[in-house]
Ligand code: AP5
């Protein structure tokens with residue numbers, strides 16, 4: 001099973017990808033997490049990505065595509081994967097299509113999580129992330145059991161620098177101008193499923209699972 005989670009910054013891609021990947025035994029491939037891990041390690045990729053991420057801009061396609069192609073070639077992606085945050089431009093989607101074609105594979109479904117702009121801003125401003133395992137929390141809707149500590153691994157929670165109001169707004173602008181054309185791109189391919197992302201986390205997960213079960217039973 002090869003899935004894409006599509007949605008604006010704050011739509012819940014990371015939250016849902018983490019839950020679905022554990023439940024379905026699929027690799028969770030998150031482009032933003034990969035860039036943040038590269039930054040933590042101080043690699044050349046990390047330093048380069050930081051220059052764009054801190055401004056809320058997209059990292060250039062060439063760099064991002066190469067990173068994802070390498071990641072999805074890893075052994076843990078053999079059984080399938082969930083892409084979170086990639087593709088984000090039509091150019092990236094086309095590159096993914098050709099990478100899949102070369103492997104004789106295909107993306108099974110694109111799950112588009114829809115959330116209103118006001119709710120996106122509320123979610124981003126209240127988000128805390130685990131530095132070790134990247135699990136997202138929210139001060140109101142999904143707080144950790146112990147303040148500042150990850151429920152899953154005990155790691156330290158922090159606020160992403162690009163969740164500052166100004167940078168989050170820029171990320172939303174970039175999403176609406178550069179990423180929303182993908183909705184039509186995947187609708188034309190017959191792969192798009194729209195899911196209401198406004199409900200609570202458990203309800204959104206159930207709706208996503210409903211679509212995935214439909215794919216598994218052949219009712220695409
Ligand atoms: P990335 O890390 O991918 O960030 P993003 O797309 O901006 O998305 P977010 O991680 O902000 O949101 P999310 O949808 O994962 O929401 P979450 O589950 O955390 O990218 C960061 C940067 O890296 C980019 O700006 C760019 O520079 C670069 N980059 C990454 N990919 C790239 C690419 N392909 N090409 C070029 N550059 C790239 O949830 C948000 C909050 O809401 C959390 O607090 C959560 O607890 C809460 N929440 C979630 N679901 C619910 C719910 N149902 N109800 C209430 N609260 C909820």
Ligand code: MG
Pocket residue numbers: 013014015032085
């Ligand atoms: Mg995320």
